Amino acid sequence: MRLKVVLLGEGRVGKTSILFRYIRNEFQEKQQSTLQASYMDKKIKVGTTTAQLSVWDTAGQERFHALGPIYYRDADGALLVYDITDSESFTKVRKWVKELRKIVGGDINIVIAGNKIDLERNRQVEEKEVLEYAKSVGATHFYTSAKQNLGLEECFTDLATKMVQQNLTKLQGLAGGFQPKGGKSKLVVVDDTGEGKKSSGGGGCC
Numbered sequence: 001m002r003l004k005v006v007l008l009g010e011g012r013v014g015k016t017s018i019l020f021r022y023i024r025n026e027f028q029e030k031q032q033s034t035l036q037a038s039y040m041d042k043k044i045k046v047g048t049t050t051a052q053l054s055v056w057d058t059a060g061q062e063r064f065h066a067l068g069p070i071y072y073r074d075a076d077g078a079l080l081v082y083d084i085t086d087s088e089s090f091t092k093v094r095k096w097v098k099e100l101r102k103i104v105g106g107d108i109n110i111v112i113a114g115n116k117i118d119l120e121r122n123r124q125v126e127e128k129e130v131l132e133y134a135k136s137v138g139a140t141h142f143y144t145s146a147k148q149n150l151g152l153e154e155c156f157t158d159l160a161t162k163m164v165q166q167n168l169t170k171l172q173g174l175a176g177g178f179q180p181k182g183g184k185s186k187l188v189v190v191d192d193t194g195e196g197k198k199s200s201g202g203g204g205c206c
């Protein structure tokens with residue numbers, strides 16, 4: 001099962017760092033700003049299902065905001081990242097949630113990550129506010145540190161679990177759609193040649 005995740009959030013909150021730490025276990029103190037979106041793949045196991053995650057990193061700077069839909073419109077899930085030392089970056093999360101719900105729809109899976117938890121002493125975003133907000137929009141919230149490799153496995157596992165469950169439910173729904181009301185499935189052959197009698201009786205082919 002292939003699943004697409006998009007990382008969204010204000011510039012400098014740590015999206016690229018989260019991606020590099022989660023997939024390659026690398027971290028750079030002087031990570032450059034993203035100018036072009038890119039993605040990395042990772043296999044993840046959820047129960048008995050193996051999913052191939054394509055995790056897309058997007059540019060957070062405001063001037064790139066209009067590009068957002070290109071990356072998120074066919075996403076199965078979004079990881080919305082803010083920096084716990086920057087309250088503006090949390091305000092931006094609220095905007096992303098509204099935008100995603102409006103454009104992609106209510107069923108996109110959302111996880112919120114409060115990054116840079118290693119800088120707790122400089123915290124600007126109140127925990128109570130974040131947790132209440134996350135609950136109100138049906139998202140889960142995790143604290144992460146790309147620098148110290150904290151919370152990332154939990155974050156992606158939670159998002160992957162939601163996406164896999166949603167996909168399995170959709171697949172079951174589709175399979176159910178082919179079941180005739182009577183229960184047993186029947187193959188109905190529709191003859192559109194106008195010579196139905198000829199082909200159905202004789203046992204010959206074509």
Ligand SMILES: Nc1nc2c(ncn2[C@@H]2O[C@H](COP(=O)(O)OP(=O)(O)OP(=O)(O)O)[C@@H](O)[C@H]2O)c(=O)[nH]1
Nearest residue numbers: 011012013014015016017029033034060145146147
């Ligand atoms: N202390 C600390 N610094 C971090 C952490 N994650 C990222 N950084 C630093 O924050 C800065 C910005 O990180 P990026 O990963 O480039 O942030 P981004 O959200 O991808 O930024 P844009 O590409 O501009 O959207 C870099 O200097 C990182 O080293 C973290 O968990 N803790």
